Amino acid sequence: xxxxxxxxxxxxxxxxxxxxxxxxxxxxxxxxxxxxxxxxxxxxxxxxxxxxxxxxxxxxxxxxxxxxxxxxxxxxxxxxxxxxxxxxxxxxxxxxxxxxxxxxxxxxxxxxxxxxxxxxxxxxxxxxxxxxxxxxxxxxxxxxxxxxxxxxxxxxxxxxxxxxxxxxxxxxxxxxxxxxxxxxxxxxxxxxxxxxxxxxxxxxxxxxxxxxxxxxxxxxxxxxxxxxxxxxxxxxxxxxxxxxxxxxxxxxxxxxxxxxxxxxxxxxxxxxxxxxxxxxxxxxxxxxxxxxxxxxxxxxxxxxxxxxxxxxxxxxxxxxxxxxxxxxxxxxxxxxxxxxxxxxxxxxxxxxxxxxxxxxxx
Amino acid sequence: xxxxxxxxxxxxxxxxxxxxxxxxxxxxxxxxxxxxxxxxxxxxxxxxxxxxxxxxxxxxxxxxxxxxxxxxxxxxxxxxxxxxxxxxxxxxxxxxxxxxxxxxxxxxxxxxxxxxxxxxxxxxxxxxxxxxxxxxxxxxxxxxxxxxxxxxxxxxxxxxxxxxxxxxxxxxxxxxxxxxxxxxxxxxxxxxxxxxxxxxxxxxxxxxxxxxxxxxxxxxxxxxxxxxxxxxxxxxxxxxxxxxxxxxxxxxxxxxxxxxxxxxxxxxxxxxxxxxxxxxxxxxxxxxxxxxxxxxxxxxxxxxxxxxxxxxx
Numbered sequence: 001x002x003x004x005x006x007x008x009x010x011x012x013x014x015x016x017x018x019x020x021x022x023x024x025x026x027x028x029x030x031x032x033x034x035x036x037x038x039x040x041x042x043x044x045x046x047x048x049x050x051x052x053x054x055x056x057x058x059x060x061x062x063x064x065x066x067x068x069x070x071x072x073x074x075x076x077x078x079x080x081x082x083x084x085x086x087x088x089x090x091x092x093x094x095x096x097x098x099x100x101x102x103x104x105x106x107x108x109x110x111x112x113x114x115x116x117x118x119x120x121x122x123x124x125x126x127x128x129x130x131x132x133x134x135x136x137x138x139x140x141x142x143x144x145x146x147x148x149x150x151x152x153x154x155x156x157x158x159x160x161x162x163x164x165x166x167x168x169x170x171x172x173x174x175x176x177x178x179x180x181x182x183x184x185x186x187x188x189x190x191x192x193x194x195x196x197x198x199x200x201x202x203x204x205x206x207x208x209x210x211x212x213x214x215x216x217x218x219x220x221x222x223x224x225x226x227x228x229x230x231x232x233x234x235x236x237x238x239x240x241x242x243x244x245x246x247x248x249x250x251x252x253x254x255x256x257x258x259x260x261x262x263x264x265x266x267x268x269x270x271x272x273x274x275x276x277x278x279x280x281x282x283x284x285x286x287x288x289x290x291x292x293x294x295x296x297x298x299x300x301x302x303x304x305x306x307x308x309x310x311x312x313x314x315x316x317x318x319x320x321x322x323x324x325x326x327x328x329x330x331x332x333x334x335x336x337x338x339x340x341x342x343x344x345x346x347x348x349x350x351x352x353x354x355x356x357x358x359x360x361x362x
Numbered sequence: 363x364x365x366x367x368x369x370x371x372x373x374x375x376x377x378x379x380x381x382x383x384x385x386x387x388x389x390x391x392x393x394x395x396x397x398x399x400x401x402x403x404x405x406x407x408x409x410x411x412x413x414x415x416x417x418x419x420x421x422x423x424x425x426x427x428x429x430x431x432x433x434x435x436x437x438x439x440x441x442x443x444x445x446x447x448x449x450x451x452x453x454x455x456x457x458x459x460x461x462x463x464x465x466x467x468x469x470x471x472x473x474x475x476x477x478x479x480x481x482x483x484x485x486x487x488x489x490x491x492x493x494x495x496x497x498x499x500x501x502x503x504x505x506x507x508x509x510x511x512x513x514x515x516x517x518x519x520x521x522x523x524x525x526x527x528x529x530x531x532x533x534x535x536x537x538x539x540x541x542x543x544x545x546x547x548x549x550x551x552x553x554x555x556x557x558x559x560x561x562x563x564x565x566x567x568x569x570x571x572x573x574x575x576x577x578x579x580x581x582x583x584x585x586x587x588x589x590x591x592x593x594x595x596x597x598x599x600x601x602x603x604x605x606x607x608x609x610x611x612x613x614x615x616x617x618x619x620x621x622x623x624x625x626x627x628x629x630x631x632x633x634x635x636x637x638x639x640x641x642x643x644x645x646x647x648x649x650x651x652x653x654x655x656x657x658x659x660x661x662x663x664x665x666x667x668x669x670x671x672x673x674x675x
Contacts, residue, residue, distance in 0.1 A: 087456075165639075166637065288457060330468050
């Protein structure tokens with residue numbers, strides 16, 4: 001018989017070590033698909049490491065990839081803290097990118113210190129609104145936010161497509177469905193010359209630190225945690241669950257919107273329908289690997305980004321499909337779930353006879 | 363009246379039933395899982411896995427029904443992962459479901475890319491052909507609309523009846539419904555809560571996978587990246603709309619199919635004064651609208667999303 005017994009006070013090394021162990025397990029499990037695909041397994045791992053860390057360029061690419069992942073990871077972390085199941089970061093990211101491009105590609109102009117905050121705010125507001133809608137439906141009418149936010153991802157992507165063929169179409173794009181480029185004053189500048197890593201990374205790091213302080217040290221942060229732990233008790237203690245949920249929605253959607261701004265005004269410089277290869281969904285994995293801690297999100301985003309960049313580079317070198325990266329990321333999510341369970345519970349194997357004594361007197 | 367002409371044509375209803383078929387599989391699978399108390403957000407990935415596995419089995423030389431069996435097994439495999447994580451381990455059904463979707467999707471894509479590294483146009487198989495039943499298929503209206511569908515559509519319709527019969531007419535169905543409402547009462551009967559829930563998720567997931575298989579083996583004849591395109595999530599919404607009842611699931615899926623077929627015809631009849639994306643958004647908007655309409659009176663299985671542990675009171 002296997003029995004699970006809750007641990008009263010899990011040791012710190014378990015709490016922090018298990019996510020790392022989960023990530024390593026997922027990386028090791030990737031040897032199975034690699035071997036089945038007939039790839040040289042050790043060489044593939046080597047190529048993935050050099051692909052993500054082997055040069056200044058590789059690290060810059062990895063940090064560029066980590067930037068939106070930090071932001072969508074934070075978006076998932078804050079929402080899941082309050083048990084608001086926002087699976088719509090992908091759509092919120094595209095709305096943020098669209099808002100940034102709408103005002104940043106020539107509609108208004110000004111110096112950088114006006115334009116950059118303007119596109120950031122526009123993107124955050126657009127992302128926030130995308131989540132506040134479903135959240136109001138949830139708290140007022142009881143409409144399941146999981147399904148509405150998921151479906152909105154598809155609606156937003158079609159909407160972006162429509163805008164790129166219409167109002168936002170770049171007249172110079174020779175038929176490619178993409179927006180006009182973001183003007184120089186609104187573009188997030190590169191941090192290192194001739195490298196792609198840009199100001200978005202700094203913004204993402206600031207957001208992570210600010211969110212950590214916000215959750216730990218402010219009354220609103222306390223209320224968010226309270227609502228997440230036990231909404232009924234929080235309501236009884238006089239916390240407005242509705243207001244807290246809408247605040248969480250604004251923060252979560254806003255962060256996902258910023259990820260869109262960072263991609264459109266930083267990494268790409270324009271908007272297209274392939275702006276995000278699933279950053280919104282990967283953000284959920286990032287948040288879970290970080291145990292919903294904002295500072296942890298930075299570390300797990302770096303891990304997920306190096307998996308993606310490393311696998312891309314490995315794929316180019318030996319022709320193994322880069323979907324391997326998605327596979328590793330999905331496996332690390334499932335591993336960290338199981339790991340989280342092992343932190344909270346002790347697994348006890350006992351003999352059949354032992355069972356009788358437990359249920360001695362029915 | 364153009365609109366009336368559309369609604370009265372047998373071809374329109376044939377298209378509606380064809381569009382509804384994968385959704386029927388999906389909603390049935392989802393409602394079996396949810397009736398047992400477990401939300402299965404793995405559905406989108408399980409659709410993908412069923413579509414890929416079934417198609418690839420046939421492409422590698424299996425018969426069409428062999429492909430269907432492989433798809434069902436793929437669904438059962440991913441269902442088992444979700445079941446282990448959510449039932450005995452009692453982990454978050456939301457996160458586990460998303461994890462299964464990510465895993466099943468990436469595994470399907472990786473397998474497809476590894477088997478076919480450099481194909482520009484996806485290879486085709488010979489899919490299920492429309493049935494030609496003596497007399498029935500020659501009937502004036504129903505012959506075209508219903509009896510000229512493929513065998514998988516017939517299987518979907520059969521499963522609606524079978525699921526309803528099992529859920530409402532057998533002791534097993536009573537136990538499944540009870541385990542989703544009040545698992546402790548089921549344990550008091552001496553039945554295994556874990557066994558019932560795991561069984562329901564595995565069976566439900568393999569039925570979902572058939573919805574994917576229908577797409578690559580009946581509606582189309584090849585596998586494409588992104589071909590599921592949110593159909594799984596639509597099924598989750600339709601399950602709420604159908605109040606977790608197989609009969610209503612059939613009606614919901616048919617209404618949905620009819621609406622989708624109608625908007626495609628309207629688009630060609632009325633012309634394109636609206637961008638095509640507006641029409642493509644309709645199914646998703648409709649799903650959200652359906653959720654909002656039933657939200658107030660949605661009667662979720664009472665123990666849904668709540669993990670249950672052995673020995674708990």
